[in-house]
Amino acid sequence: MAEAAIAPARPPVIWLHGQECTGCTESLLRSYHPTLESILLDVISLDYHDTLCVGAGKQALDYKHAMMEKHKGKYVLVTEGGTPMKDGGIYCKVGGKTQVELVREAAEGAAAVIAIGSCASWGGIQSADPNPTGAVGTQTVIPGKLVINIPGCPPSPYNFLSTVLYLLTFNRPPELDQQNRPKFAYGRLIHENCERRPHFDAGRFALEFGDEGHRQGFCLYKIGCKGPETYANCPSIGFGDGGFGSWPVGTGHPCFGCVEKETAFRKPLHALSTVKTLTPPTAFPQVDAEKGQGISVGAAAAVGVVGGMVVGAGAMLLKQIGEGKKSAPDSTKERA
């Protein structure tokens, strides 16, 4: 590991854009630990990236080909965006070649392939029904090669950066789940670590946007939060560098399950999610339960005894007053 960390050569990276909005790149540009420039200048050598290329057109493409040739079998391929397969893949082209051809060409000599974002992972928004372009994820285009999926719309830049740094440090992919997502980031349900989870357990829900419960920060399950069926680390690390609460649920919007193939762009935004752990109990604890200590037997007894003594002594005294001041009790009968 120490050797890997001080290895002099910066591994080359080829970054391809398909059907996408560049949101993944945009969120990556706003990460600060490490910053993008320290990644680009110190850690990797970004040899081709549609958004960040200095060159343009044929010049850039020629450089990409030259680098792919030079570092054959050593570079990392990152795909951002879906790949249209319908009608021979004509719906997304760069430099006259379809995205299918570009991905297959680049994947051939790649040491590792990372699909960033939900589009590259499994087609994303353009694959939503009726999927007019036949969009699919990178893994479907190159079935023979391992593709590490970093889904999300956009994914947290730190899930991507952590995966890249893991690859560079250990020369092998991190532990992956069945959908090839790194387990360190996609291992637990959002519901498990959600800051609003206590409200779910106590039965306190926002029922519509802007209602009393919503303003109180109650659980968003009933307005369609997909946290209970979505595996992601958003509640633990937030999104980007905004600090605590800077993720959809933290800002009051239900999670829409962007990292789940079967959830985002497939289930209606405000439909109830499938709760994979516990369903809410049918009987809830009292929302406004009594707190503090009430009267105890001992306290009641003490109040009763002392109160009785006071009233009794008062009555005796009153009787004595009624007898008149001439009664003059002797000194042994002090009552005060």
Added chain:
Amino acid sequence: MSIAAPLRRNLVTPTTLVLAALAVIGFLFIGMRLIYGLGAVTNLNSGYSWGIWVAIDIFIGTALGCGGFSMAILVYVFNRGEYHPLVRPALLGGLFGYTLGGMAAFTDLGRYWQAYNILLPWHWQPNSIMFEIALCLLAYTAVVWIEFAPVFLERWRFPAIKHFLDRWMFVFIALGVLLPFMHQSSFGSAVLVMGTKLSPLWFTVWLPLLFVVSAILMGYGVVMFEATVVSNSFGLPSEHALISKLSRVVGWVTVGWLVIRWADLLDRGVVSLAFAGDLKSWTFWIENALFAGTAVVFLTPAGRASQRASFLGAVALLVAGALYRLDALIIGLRPVGNWIYFPSLPELMVTIGIIALEILLYLVFIKMFAVLPVAEESSPRTADRRLP
């Protein structure tokens, strides 16, 4: 007119033994609180941060100690010298009401080991209500002891000090009238800052004034109560003639109090809350009925003439004033979050122990020192003993 003398009775009686035992139990729990903390002894919680130690020992206890203050207003400010025999016993009550109230405040302080900071001027926060209360309470406790000092000096004879006090006593008497106005109104301000936490039946901008007036009323109540109880228990000459005269004054002050209270309630339009049928509304009516009852007894000639009715009137006044304070501090509270509170047994025993100690010390003092008027005297002016 009569002069004061020690009763010289037996100090050890069944009454004093029971009181002493209660005081010991109370102080054992105070020790526990000082070592293990408030949570170990009290039922205080985040909703009710002031319990009976504050409500009863400090707020009600010092109001009961206002006898000296109320009598000083009457005797020295309105120059009604005929009430002078009632001053010393009233001062004695104030002596213990305030000293032990201060002790209860110390017991209730979360970090009592920091309490000495109140005496360091460079740590003062003069905008704080609690600071005003603390300093004023300390000052008044000292003043009461000085006002009462001639009683000790008569017994132990320190001519130099007595001469100095005789000469300058008017300063301390003036302070003794001024200071309770300040801290009793600050008690009202301390409740005032509770804001919406307090039911509108008690929360008003007039709280400071209501607290001062109710303290004066309770001061008179305790003087009348104590005079009747002591003269009957020890077979002393009755002071009913004096009390009967005083009760007329008290009756009118009570009417004044009720006028302020109800004018404010009507002005704010919150009387409907009194018909909610909950504990708050019931205690509100009991409190007001007791005040009104007192006024009726004290303002009718028949009520004033009957010793029994006057005594009941004084008791009603004391219970009314105490209930007003208990309402404003605990019963009328509606803390956010559905908190409930009832004092724990140890908490109750501390309050009972402190009250027991007050009564015990009162009994010991009237037997050892010249407090109560006992012997008839030919002329009130011959023996100028400077009863403060």
